[in-house]
Amino acid sequence: MILPPSFYERDTVTVAKDLLGCLLVHRNETATMGWIVEVEAYLRDDPAAHSYRGETPRNRAMFGPAGHAYVYRIYGLHTCVNVVTGPEGTGEAVLVRALEPAGGIEFMQARRGTDDPLALASGPGKLTQALGITMDLDGTPLSGGPLQIWSPESLSDRRPEGTDGEIVQTTRIGITKAADLPLRFYRNGNRYISRR
DNA sequence: ATCAGGATTGGCT
């Protein structure tokens, strides 16, 4: 089933860990999808979070209701997608950092310009390119829009690599502020993450 | 009005 808003209205770290193994699906021209295998939590009073300095036009979706997408452009060329979490107005979110390809793989390969399954969606900019996620999805609901997240048992009886592995909790990637906080999560044994 | 820098990636050394 599609995850309901109540799934996202919980504690952000809990949601981040529970998102591992869920299926991110984008239905546009075609349907492309992948299991979420790596995430990072961004919290209130977290200097690394885009919401840290208050609401602006860019981060507005982060302060909106849980269960909506926060999509932003980074370095002028890449796009990243977040899931808004917690009570409305707190500005917390979970960044989706890597997917294990699960469906529509030939379209993901075409968009990415490679056939290597390990290179299709193993990074926050790669996965948005593979699924065709663009800025117009910023602020859209994840239950009822073209971008959706399904619970692990949905749509397939397969499971991502390392499904039974322990959850590894470590520091977030690419940030300069609050770089020591352990808010990145993935499962031991999955090779589709962005880096070890 | 100006400007530094960023939750990245891919190509080159």
Added chain:
DNA sequence: GCCAATCCTGATT
């Protein structure tokens, strides 16, 4: 490992 690409945001003048 290093660095350019590329552009918007937010902070400062």
